[in-house]
Amino acid sequence: MYTSQAPWRLRLGSAFRTVLACSIVGCTTLYGPESVRVFLRFPAFSYVATILIVSDATLGDALRGCWHVLYAIIQVMLPSMLLLRLIGPFGFSRGLAALVVALSSFLIALPGSTHLTAKRIAFGQIVIVYVGAVIQGTETGVIILPIHVATSTALGALASILAMLFPYPHLAYREARKVCRFYAENASHRFNLLVEAFCAKDNMAALNLITDARLFSKAGAKLLRSIKDKHEGVLWEKPWLRFLKPERSEPGEKLKEMNMPIQGMELALTTCSSFPVKMMDEELLGSVQTAKKQIALKLEQVMLSMPFDAATAPETKGEYTNRSSWTRKAISTNHEDLSPFFFLYCMELHQDGPESIVKDGEEAKAQESNQSKKQGKSRMKQILNFSCENLLFAIKCSLTLGLAVLFGLIYNKDNGYWSGITVAISFVTERQATFTVANARAQGTAMGSVYGILCCFMFKNHTDLRFLLLLPWIIFTTFLRHSRMYGESGGIAAVIGALLILGREDYGTPNEFAIARIAEVSIGLICFIAVEILMHPARSATLAKTELSRTLRALHDCFQIIGLYTNRKENSRELLRGKQKNLKYHARELQNFIAEAELEPDFWFLPFHRGCYNKLVGSIYKVADLLHFSIHQIGFLSQASQILGITWEEIQQHISNELEHLTHKTGSLSKCLDMVLLVKSTAEMEKQLQTEHVSHDLESGKSPNGALSTRLGSEENSILEIGNSFLQQTIGVSDKTEGNEVEEMLKSRMVLCLTGLGFCLNNLKREAMEIEKEIAELLKWENPTRHLNLHELLSKLNTT
Known part of the structure; x- marks a missing residue:
């Protein structure tokens, strides 16, 4: 079972492997044969390469890291030898070295196919080679200097692989398989807790069980991320998996599918008004408990399956229970029963699998016929986006490294390496909290340097024992890397700061070296911050509003396409999947901007309203989940109604009306938010609204008083009507003339699906109300002097 102690064990294991790798580097550079040490002139970069590769790594990750090191060596060494031959080592001035570093880093950063680790290592090698040419001058060999840099880097990569082999191979495959089983067990516990909560006798017991399930849900999300992180390492250990079907090599996707019905069950329970559930009786309780055992057996078989070798989870044997008892109970007119109905619907999804029992062949063929065209267009868009992003990233790396090297050499020629290396190993392709990262790296460098100085002072007469003091520090910084205060940047800076003092020789007085290096690191970080602000002047809080x-x-687009899907428009299913992916992408981007804005200093700006944004993200993710279920339900109802000969148009009309309403609301909210963001003064906004309003009235001949109110807060009654209309539809379906056994089963599932759809549309409208409420609060917070009233703005926009 995945417990709270598991992260401690994992981090301790990572710490000891880092200790072993650094010990291999230290013993080789300090006590190795002279014939070997003569080629290891840059032990500091050996440590840097080791830390970049070995932290939280497996054998597959180390193999991949070695490939990145080899790729970086080839990228840097050959061009550097040519430049050193053409210009000559004695011809490198500070300005010329900075220019060459900037141009070389631009060329390395530009290709989008190069992995970020390879780019970081290549950046560091570039800095060492060309700054070394300035520092060493005529002593620099055209070939010897690049070879020394390459061998020092290779030592770090080799030490990383050796560390992964002792005391036994630390395989990504084994770790991923273990985490997959942890996740399946986690899902099983969540499922059992939710079923127990559904059958609870009082509100307190149900609430406690739901809270426990949420804790398991958070742990499950971390496990899913861990599976994704280990996937690439598995492919390096078992490269033949790259040629197999995607579903065989990506167990995380199968586990995500398994998670969706459980997530729906949790959502259903959180909306239940009271416990015990009113519809619960002995017959339903028995059916639920029987289904619980069968689903638990299915999850157990998933745990015992080989996640990277089995294409699909093994099928459970035996017959499922007869669920007619709970499908009959779906025939109700009580609005409060919608949540229990949706819970049972999710249990049925979990038991039978997420696919419908009927297929729409024509739609599948249409989807296949258009798939290649859509993929071609999407690939072209991705290429254009990636090329623009890569160009900006290359410019950022070029400017930062060029300026850092230039000012670092001007300040202190002998220690000019560190200003460039500091930023070279810290580049990321996506946005980051610039000030927070720079602050964490500066603090980590200072902490590691002070620790090294203190150790040198305490053991100044026993220099051989200094290296042993690195071991507890490496363990401490491994945990520091996972802290919220310092993160990866601060943890890596702290361990490297101590390694450069305690793990090397012949660098001068420790105190002077530490002070000089801290100053160089500060220069590099200042250049990093300046270029980041220049390249990304917009604050994260501003980007969060735009996103x-x-x-x-x-x-809004999702609701529109679902309306087309409900009306069975051509190719709407393929469009719908694309819009769903787009919604999830923007939701993740919004969440990233919120996380970055929370770490961003306020300066003279208003504090970031993180509580309001977090509620908005929560509602958006909940809407995305509800849309996932709604799409499945609409597709099933459309197909099942044709088989049973039930009139689909009436059900379709109810769905279309609610979707049209939601489409209108989200469109108005988006338009209003855009207007407030773009228009800077209240007078300008009022003038613009008045102009559009008058124009609309003259053309349509309607009075503005006839506009519909867009305030969702006054629509509680309409929410009740949604549930009641779908409950009435279930009565109509259940009254259909009885047929054979298959038709009866299909009809009972259709009844349950109708109640589930009523629940989803009900909660979609509730979440729309929550989104409007939070946006109203956000606009007031962001515009304290403009006296904005969201409901009035929406009403005016509705008439334009």
Whole structure:
């Protein structure tokens, strides 16, 4: 079972492997044969390469890291030898070295196919080679200097692989398999807790069980991320998996599918008004408990399956229970029964699998016929986006490294390496909290340097014992890397700061070296911050507002396409999947901007309203989950109604009306948010609204008083009507003339699916109300002097 102690064991294991790798580097560079040490002139970069590769790594990750090191060596060494031959080592000035570093880093950063680790190592090698040419001058060999840099880097990669082999191979495959089983067990516990909560006798017991299930849900999300992180390492250990079907090599996707019904069960329970559930009786309780055992057996078989070798989870043997008892109970007129119905619907999904029992062949063929065209267009868009992003990233790396090397050499020629190396190993392709990362790296460097100085002072007469003091520090910094205060940047800076003092010789007085290096690191970080601000002047809080508007537009598009799907428009299913992916993408981007804005200093700006944004993200993710279930339900109802000969148009009309309403609401909210973001003064906004309003009235001949109110807070009654209308539909379906056994089963499932769809549309409208409420609060917070009233703005926009 995955417990709270598991992260401690994992981090301790990672710490000891890092200790072993650094010990291999230290013993080789300090006590190795002279014939070997003569080629290891840059032991500091050996440590840097080791830390970049070995931290939280497996054997597969180390193999991949060695490939990145080899790729970086080839990229850097050959061009550097040519430049040193053409210009001559004695011809490198500070300015010329900075220019060459900037141009070389630009060329290395530009290709999008190169892995970030390879780029980081290559950046560091570039800095060492060309700064070394300035520092050493005529003593620099055209070939010897690049070879020394290459061998020092290779030592770090070799030490990383050796560390992964002792005391036994630390395989990514084994770790991923273990985490997959942890996740399946986690899902099983969550499922059992939710079923127990559904059958609870009082509110307190149900609430406690739901809380426990949420804790398991958070642990499960971490396990899924861990599986994704280990996937690439598995492919390096078993490269033949790359040629197999994607579903065989990516167990995380299968586990995500297994998680969706459980997530729906949790959502259903959180909306239940009271416990015990009113519809619960002995017959239903018995059916639920029987289904619980069978689903637990299915999850157990998933745990015992080989996640990277089996294409699909093994099928459970035996017959499922007869669920007619709970499908009959879906025939109800009580609005409060919608949540229990949806819970049972999710249990049925979990038991039978997420696929419908009927297929729409024509739609599948249409989807296949258009798939290649859509993929071609999407690939072209991705290429254009990636090329633009890669160009900006290359410019950022070039400017930062060039300036850091230039000012670092001007300040202190002998220690000019560190200003460039500091930023070279810290580049990321995506946005990051610039000030927070720079602050964590500066603090980590200072902490590691001070620790090294203190150790040198305490053991100044026993220099051979200094290296042993690195071992507890490496263990400590491994845990520091996972802390919220310092993170990966601060942890890596702390361990490297101590390694450069205690793990090397002949660098001068420790105190002077530490002070000089801290100053060089500060120069590099200043250049890093300046270029980041120049390349990305917009604050994360501003980007979060803009991304919120884009997310609302993506949500609006989803509702529009679902309406087409409900009306069975051609190719709507393929469009719908694309819009769903787009919504999830924007939701993740919004969440990233929120996390970055929380770490961003306020300066003279208003504090970031993280509580409001977090509630908005929570509602958007909940809407995305509800849309996932709604799409499945609409597809099933459409197909099942044709088989049973039930009139689909009436059900379709109810769905279309609610989707049209939601489409209108989200569109209005997005338009309003855009207007507030773009228009800077209240007078300008009022003038613009008045102009559009008058124009609309003259053309349509309607009075503005006839506009519909867009306030969702006054629509509680309409929410009840949604549930009641779908409950009435279940009565109509259940009254259909009885047929054979297959038709009866299909009809009972259709009844349950109708109640589930009523629940989803009900909660979609509730979440729309929550989104409007939070946006109203956000606009007031962001515009304290403009006296904005969201409901009035929406009403005016509705008439334009």
